Amino acid sequence: MxxxxxxxxxxxxxxxxxxxKVGGAELGRKFSGKMKEILQGQSQExxxxxxxxxxxxxxxxxxxxLRICNLLNNEEFDGSEVVRTIKKExx
Numbered sequence: 001m002x003x004x005x006x007x008x009x010x011x012x013x014x015x016x017x018x019x020x021k022v023g024g025a026e027l028g029r030k031f032s033g034k035m036k037e038i039l040q041g042q043s044q045e046x047x048x049x050x051x052x053x054x055x056x057x058x059x060x061x062x063x064x065x066l067r068i069c070n071l072l073n074n075e076e077f078d079g080s081e082v083v084r085t086i087k088k089e090x091x
Contacts, residue, residue: 043078043081044077045068045077045078045081045082045085046081046084046085048064048067048068048071049068049082049085049086049089050085050089051064052064052065052068053086053089068082
């Protein structure tokens with residue numbers, strides 16, 4: 001059986017521990033975001049985007065699309081939330 005030097009083992013543990021800490025923090029942020037989304041329900045932005053991009057539509061709902069654009073231009077809607085919802089719908 002090979003002897004492991006204490007210093008070497010300590011460095012391995014420290015490196016592994018740092019990776020766990022960073023990975024755990026990242027996982028915590030992702031989990032926290034998902035829990036917030038679940039607990040708060042859908043935002044008004046998400047509801048309108050989902051309605052405007054529904055697969056059940058035979059053709060584009062231009063009135064709703066223009067309303068969303070107007071709300072974005074007037075800064076009544078959060079643009080990042082609209083983009084996030086569009087990306088989610090696209091997948």
